[in-house]
Structure formats: structure tokens, C-alpha cells
Amino acid sequence: MANTDEETIEQIKRWWKENSLAIILGLVLGLSAVLGWRFWDGHQERTATQASDIYHSLQVAAVRQPELARAQAELLIADYRRTPYAMLAHLELAALAVGEDDLARAEDHLETVMLNSRYPEQQALARVRLAQIQLASENPQGTLEILSADLPAAFASIADEMRGDAHRQLGDLSAARAAYERAIASAAGVSDYLQMKHDALGQFDDTP
Incomplete structure (x- = not known):
């Protein structure tokens, strides 16, 4: 018997919570190392630092203030699209969409990261999250x-x-x-x- 929509959503939320925290932490730490040598230009360094601060605020807001988190994610995508944090913002928006039972919107954000990120780890995280949505929706193929x-x-x-x-x-x-x-x-x-x-x-x- 197929899962109900509610069961599917809860399964995805549980899987993301159990499997993604360490991966996200690793991505952020890895980005810190990358930015340390890639953003040598003063303006780029300031931009990356600002994006990092906004992303940190986004993560805090996502726990209890989803609308604020969404606004911060959209700011990163619009104004800091040349930094790696823009793609991380799409990942956060996907998580917010799952929390709102909107799997189609979550898939859109994940596909954006999978197809457009320059970082293999970001692409991979988007890919496994997208695969989990398909699995929980009983689409094994x-x-x-x-x-x-x-x-x-x-x-x-x-x-x-x-x-x-x-x-x-x-x-x-x-x-x-x-x-x-x-x-x-x-x-x-x-x-x-x-x-x-x-x-x-x-x-x-x-x-x-």
C-alpha cells in the first residue's frame, strides 16, 4: 500500500534530519577553507564574509522563523550569487519547502543546485536529497x-x-x-x- 502524503513528508523530514546535519557542517567548513584562498581580492573577501554571516543568520532563523529564513535565502541568491552560499541558500529553501509539504518546490531548488553548483559536494547533497524524495514517494526507479x-x-x-x-x-x-x-x-x-x-x-x- 502506498504511503499517504503525510507519511511521505514525515519520512523525508526524518531522513534529512538524521543524514544531513554532518554533511552540511562539512560543506560549510569546507567552504571556509576554499574561501580562505580563493577570495584573495579585498572586495571578494568582504562579499564572501557578508554572505557567510547572512547564511549563519538564515540557519538560525530556519528553526523558528521560516519567513525570515526565506527572505535571507532569497537575498543570498539575488545579491551573492557568485559565492557558494547562493547554492546553500537553495538547499535551505528546499528544506523549508519540505517543512511546508511542498515537495514540487523542494525538487525545483534541489535540481537548481544539482545542475548549477560548481561544488561537487553541493551537487551531491542536492542529488541524494532529491533521490530521497523519490524514494519516499515510492518511485524507486x-x-x-x-x-x-x-x-x-x-x-x-x-x-x-x-x-x-x-x-x-x-x-x-x-x-x-x-x-x-x-x-x-x-x-x-x-x-x-x-x-x-x-x-x-x-x-x-x-x-x-
Whole structure:
């Protein structure tokens, strides 16, 4: 039986919360290092610093003041589009859209990042979030198509877990097992829940 719209939204929110905080932190720290040597010009450095401050305020506002967060994100996109923070603003707008049960708008923002960001990590985060929307909407084939691109190593485990989930939805348990095994092999830290997903397939037989 297909999930209700409410169940789909809640599943996406839960997945993003559980899987994205460390990735976003890594992106921001990575951007700080990049900006340290790329923005050598005084004007560019000031612009990047201003964008960073606005983005920090956006993240704080997103918790309880979504309208303020949206305005700050739109400011970054309009006035700081040459900085990496413009694409991060699209990611935040996608998260706000999910919170408002607007998956179509979330997908638009994620596709913008996936197609236009100059940073592979930003593209990858948008790609896995877009894939999760497809997975939670019970579109496993769409999930696999989105995840067919090469991704940075930091996203390998998350991507393979979703590939496993997609293959499981399609009934291809052999492919699901293989994907979960790859996810376990590349997972950082504890992977008990991945092992549980893998082991749960043992009780099913997908042979003719």
C-alpha cells in the first residue's frame, strides 16, 4: 500500500534530519577553507564574509522563523550569487519547502543546485536529497536514475543505502543485498542499522 502524503513528508523530514546535519557542517567548513584562498581580492573577501554571516543568520532563523529564513535565502541568491552560499541558500529553501509539504518546490531548488553548483559536494547533497524524495514517494526507479551519477566518497554509504531501499521496493532483493553490503563497507562509524536492513532480507527469497 502506498504511503499517504503525510507519511511521505514525515519520512523525508526524518531522513534529512538524521543524514544531513554532518554533511552540511562539512560543506560549510569546507567552504571556509576554499574561501580562505580563493577570495584573495579585498572586495571578494568582504562579499564572501557578508554572505557567510547572512547564511549563519538564515540557519538560525530556519528553526523558528521560516519567513525570515526565506527572505535571507532569497537575498543570498539575488545579491551573492557568485559565492557558494547562493547554492546553500537553495538547499535551505528546499528544506523549508519540505517543512511546508511542498515537495514540487523542494525538487525545483534541489535540481537548481544539482545542475548549477560548481561544488561537487553541493551537487551531491542536492542529488541524494532529491533521490530521497523519490524514494519516499515510492518511485524507486526514479531514485536509481538520480543516483546513477558518480558521487564524492563521503556520500557513498548514504547513496548505496538508498539504492538498496530502491531495489527492495522493486523486489530485486539480490541487488538490494549487494547495495547494503557496499553501504556497510563504506559507512563511517557504527552501521548496525544498515546491517539490520541487510539481514532482514535474509528471510525473503527472490529466486524464481
